[in-house]
Amino acid sequence: MTNKDIFEIALQQSAYDCNCETENFLAEHNIISISKANPKAGKYIPLPLECDLVSYGNNIVAQTSERTKAVVTEYINKYLAYRCFETPNIYILNELLAPFNLKVCFMAEYFLPDVTKLKELDCGYELRILQKQDFADLYLEQWSNCLTFDDRERDVLAVGAYDDDKLIGLAGCSADCEMMYQIGVDVLPEYRRKGVASALTSKLSIEILKLGKVPFYCAAWSNIKSVRNAIKSGFYPSWVELTARATRFVNKIIK
Structure with a gap:
């Protein structure tokens, strides 16, 4: 399996997760999709989501509900893509989501293996x-x-x-x-x-x-x-993701 194969598989999985096409993650403009359940999506993702932002570096693919589509579109088109994943801009997103009883909950960076660097490492055990x-x-x-x-x-x-x-x-x-x-x-x-x-x-x-x-x-x-x-x-950073969840869910986690 080559790095190209691995990257294409990751793009396809993200497309399943986000209800979009693989090429959407490589576009120069932001993409909005309406989130829906997909049997091929990651098992840990509680689809549908009302606000989920994914970026492979070029743009943002945002999956939303019908009711949050307008405010999420406003947010991702107001700032540079990478700025949408950091404070203080995230505070703005929280304000936009507050009327829907949603808050930013999870933020993570995802890594894929580089097969030209991946090798067994010795730790002495x-x-x-x-x-x-x-x-x-x-x-x-x-x-x-x-x-x-x-x-x-x-x-x-x-x-x-x-x-x-x-x-x-x-x-x-x-x-x-x-x-x-x-x-x-x-x-x-x-x-x-x-x-x-x-x-x-x-x-x-x-x-x-x-x-x-x-x-x-x-x-x-x-x-x-x-x-x-x-x-x-032997991994390298490949994409980032930000997900909002119901306020009651977020508050339960942080207690």
Whole structure:
């Protein structure tokens, strides 16, 4: 699988998620679509959404509801695309969404593997490939970033790092859609800053590609440790996303 193949698969998945065409993400002007459920969309996305902005760098593709279409269009056409994903402009978006009882909730940066840089990395510890039956008993708090607790069936493969027989780090992937598997990684505190996370991430990415699937990695752009891990593991930033949710949902999260 080439970088071009990977990028095209990601664009197609974003099109499923956003109810639009793949070429919309490469346009020089912003695109608005009306959000609707799609069986091919990512399983973690609660479609339809009332305000969701995606940018691969050129423009913004915004999926909205009929009632929020006008205000979201006003917002994304008022500022440069990248400015729509940062403060203080986000405060303006919140004001526009307030009459609909919506608030900005999630913001993230997504990474794709660069196959010219992706390679197995050595961390000095044994790495073991784990199948479903091997990590069935690992749904514990210390591995909450790499396993899908609310839908275990999505978890398809993992790689563990071991100090003798002690599991010290784990990377898992969830089949969030047909062609793309999302990677999450956890390392025990006393074993961090030793290259364990990047060794796990790169190894799991290679195994995912062997399955004919595309690994992808998500991080908050303020999570410097996670972003560094993505880059060290052979990934590069590919798209960003901002999602608004119901005010009651947002308030429940922050309490």
